[in-house]
Amino acid sequence: MKYLFAAVLVAGSFASFSAANAAGGCGPGWYRGPYSGCRPMGGPVYVAPRAVSLRADFSQAKAERRADRRALQSAESYIAMSGFSKKGLYEQLSSSAGEGFTQAEAQYAVDHVDADWNKEAVESARSYLRISPMSRNELIEQLSSSAGEGFTYEQALYAVNKVY
Numbered sequence: 001m002k003y004l005f006a007a008v009l010v011a012g013s014f015a016s017f018s019a020a021n022a023a024g025g026c027g028p029g030w031y032r033g034p035y036s037g038c039r040p041m042g043g044p045v046y047v048a049p050r051a052v053s054l055r056a057d058f059s060q061a062k063a064e065r066r067a068d069r070r071a072l073q074s075a076e077s078y079i080a081m082s083g084f085s086k087k088g089l090y091e092q093l094s095s096s097a098g099e100g101f102t103q104a105e106a107q108y109a110v111d112h113v114d115a116d117w118n119k120e121a122v123e124s125a126r127s128y129l130r131i132s133p134m135s136r137n138e139l140i141e142q143l144s145s146s147a148g149e150g151f152t153y154e155q156a157l158y159a160v161n162k163v164y
Contacts (some may be wrong), residue, residue, distance in 0.1 A: 015058030067103050071109035073099045079115050083123030085143075086110055121151045121159035129163060
């Protein structure tokens, strides 16, 4: 009997929790308003999409263009000063010991600088010959070596033919 009474008590307490009680006593389709009154739910709820910040995207792109322009100006300065290969200029711009531009900024500058790489090779070859006399083969090796100036073999050959 004791168990029967406990079972009826538990079942009665679960039965008293209906949808109306769960919704604060307002019933299905209603909610408790700010002043304790019951209000209808009013249909489906629409959530506005998150606003996209075009300003942040625009300012990010603007900053990247500004950095690209600075890298390009630096590249033009190096080209005016001395004979640089495309590879050597890229390394100078992107190296932490050089200008410290990002690889993307350095690549942009190298791709957009107004340079005649054959003319740059000739300038570099003349500079080497002013410092130390070299044979044609030594000069080609110095100009085209990855440990040297980094010109292509064709550019180095063009330069050597112009200076000899």
